[in-house]
Amino acid sequence: MKKVSKIKIKPKFSIFLKIFCFFICLSLGFFLFYCKQIHDLTSLEYSKEASKNILFSFKKDYILSVGKNETLNAAFESKYYDENYLDNYRKIHYVSHKRLILHINRLLKKGYSNSDINIILSHGNDEAVERFTERDKVKYLEEFFSVPYAKLDNYDRYVSYSDETGEDEEDTVLFVNLDLDKEDYNDSTLVEKFSFDMLVNKHHHLSSDFEPDDLVVIDKKYASEEGFLCNSEALAAYIKMSQKAFEEGYQIVINSAYRSYQDQEAVVNDYLKAYGQSYVDKYVAKPGYSEHQTGLAFDIGSKNVSVFLNSKEYKWMLEHAYEYGFIHRFSKSGENITGFRNEPWHYRYVGEKAAKYIYDNKLTLEEYWAIFLDK
Numbered sequence: 001m002k003k004v005s006k007i008k009i010k011p012k013f014s015i016f017l018k019i020f021c022f023f024i025c026l027s028l029g030f031f032l033f034y035c036k037q038i039h040d041l042t043s044l045e046y047s048k049e050a051s052k053n054i055l056f057s058f059k060k061d062y063i064l065s066v067g068k069n070e071t072l073n074a075a076f077e078s079k080y081y082d083e084n085y086l087d088n089y090r091k092i093h094y095v096s097h098k099r100l101i102l103h104i105n106r107l108l109k110k111g112y113s114n115s116d117i118n119i120i121l122s123h124g125n126d127e128a129v130e131r132f133t134e135r136d137k138v139k140y141l142e143e144f145f146s147v148p149y150a151k152l153d154n155y156d157r158y159v160s161y162s163d164e165t166g167e168d169e170e171d172t173v174l175f176v177n178l179d180l181d182k183e184d185y186n187d188s189t190l191v192e193k194f195s196f197d198m199l200v201n202k203h204h205h206l207s208s209d210f211e212p213d214d215l216v217v218i219d220k221k222y223a224s225e226e227g228f229l230c231n232s233e234a235l236a237a238y239i240k241m242s243q244k245a246f247e248e249g250y251q252i253v254i255n256s257a258y259r260s261y262q263d264q265e266a267v268v269n270d271y272l273k274a275y276g277q278s279y280v281d282k283y284v285a286k287p288g289y290s291e292h293q294t295g296l297a298f299d300i301g302s303k304n305v306s307v308f309l310n311s312k313e314y315k316w317m318l319e320h321a322y323e324y325g326f327i328h329r330f331s332k333s334g335e336n337i338t339g340f341r342n343e344p345w346h347y348r349y350v351g352e353k354a355a356k357y358i359y360d361n362k363l364t365l366e367e368y369w370a371i372f373l374d375k
Contacts, residue, residue, distance in 0.1 A: 044068045050076035057083070070094035075101050093118050097126040106133040119145045124152035147173040149371055157181055175337075177370045179203040184339060185286055196233070196325075196351045198294060199369045202339040205288040208261040212295030215258060222254055224301065229258040231295040234325075234349035238298065241324035250316045255345070256299035259292035283341055291329065296349045298326075309344040317347065322359035325352040334364040 037060060041051035045068050053076040054063050066072065075081045075089040078101035085105060091114040092104055100121075107117045110133070119141050120132060132152045144150050144158045150173045161181045162172045175181060179189070184202040191204050194213045200206060214232040222235075222242055230238075238254070245252050259267065264287040271284050291297040302311035318328060326349055332342040348365065350358070358368050 040064065046073050047077060050074075053077070053081070059086070062086070066090055071100070071104075078102070080105055088114055088117075093121065095121045097121070097129060099126055099130065103129045103133055110137045112137065116141055120152065123150055128152040144169050144173055149173065149177065149374065151177060174367065174370055177374060178337070178366050180337070180339075185289065188289075194294070196296065196349065197354055197365075197369065197373055198296075199365060199373075200289065200291045200294055201366065202285070202289055206261070206293050208288065210261070210288075210293060212258065212293070215295055218254060218257060223257070224253050224255050228254060228256070229295065230254075230298065231258075231349070234296050234298075237325045237349055237352075241321065241326065244320070244324075245313065245316055248316070250313045251303035252313050252317065253301050253303050254298050255301045256292065257297070258295040259290060261287045261293060264288070264290045264293065285340070291346075291348060297329065298347050298349075299343075299345045300347050301345060314344055321347055322355040323352070325349050325355045327355050327358050327365060329365065331364070333362075334366075337364045337366050 037055055038048065038051045041054055041060065041063060042048060044063070046054065046063070050073045054060055057076075059076075063069075063072065069090055071089050071092050071094040072086075074094065075086075080099075080101040082105055085108055088108055089101070089104065094100070097103065103121070103126075104117060107120060112120065121129060123145050124132060129152065132155075138155065144155065144162075147170050150158070154173075154176050157176045158169075158172050161167065161176050162169070165172075167175065179187070180203070182203065185205075188203045188205045191198055191200060191206055192210075212231050215229045216232045216235055218228040218230055218235060220226050222239060242252055264285065267290075268280055268284055268287065271280050285291070300313075300317065301308050302313040304313070305311035308314050317326075321328065326347045328344075329346045329348040330338050330340045330343040335341060350365065354368060357363070358365065363371075
């Protein structure tokens with residue numbers, strides 16, 4: 001049997017192999033150590049990019065002492081990170097703005113406190129905050145921004161309106177956000193998208209070709225005339241309401257529903273001929289500014305009494321309409337907000353959830369919209 005000869009490793013090659021293996025093991029150890037450090041941070045929901053920057057800026061212990069913090073995560077991801085503001089970042093609430101850290105830096109340089117910056121960030125989007133950082137420092141932020149739905153971009157208008165009218169901060173914010181500091185029909189907002197909570201009034205208008213979703217014909221059984229149109233969901237809710245009213249001894253009827261832009265023009269012209277311009281300016285909505293164009297508004301009457309205000313149906317509607325998603329749109333108490341006189345007959349479909357909240361809290365649709373929907 002032949003003997004198998006053993007391979008002899010030259011001494012120099014053996015040393016090189018040992019050194020190579022040492023560096024491999026060292027690199028592997030360092031890699032595992034690095035992965036462990038990254039894991040410690042990512043387990044606190046810091047991103048990999050932020051975790052890497054935290055490690056290389058030797059701030060891991062600081063971050064571990066703080067724990068999860070979205071603003072710190074954004075800071076370590078940002079090219080605008082400034083170590084001098086590290087403690088500030090920790091105390092400022094995170095908002096999803098692209099230039100969050102840049103804006104925080106600018107506001108801190110202007111002398112705003114952490115609490116001031118929290119107020120500023122919570123009242124504007126990225127673009128609004130950007131504009132706010134470019135203006136001189138505002139001394140009394142809480143004067144208007146204590147109101148949750150106050151807007152950064154409206155600050156100067158708040159000041160001006162409050163000075164002119166003497167209104168308190170909450171009313172000032174509400175009225176300015178609703179553009180009530182502007183003349184009626186002047187510089188109004190175009191409403192393009194149909195929704196059950198859409199706002200149409202003297203400061204929010206529809207185009208001449210706007211048509212609501214799902215228009216259907218109202219059965220003559222529920223209307224005073226044939227051919228009335230309205231939104232299908234609003235009609236279904238009205239039918240339920242009408243049937244319930246009938247069961248309880250009340251008879252309601254639709255006297256007007258959807259009116260196109262052109263229909264409203266005809267209404268305005270009729271009133272102009274009959275009563276004159278001053279009457280129309282005060283009581284009749286211009287084309288595009290009528291809620292009837294939404295297909296969600298009904299003029300409701302009684303089958304028993306010609307004057308709806310004097311009917312038992314009127315009282316029933318005030319108490320029960322919200323249960324079916326309708327609100328009394330233009331009340332006496334809300335005239336200074338809606339811009340329209342009290343119309344006992346005018347009801348608007350907004351859906352049951354919104355209608356209940358508006359009813360329970362005695363709000364106008366404008367107030368509900370300003371508080372919850374105006375983003």
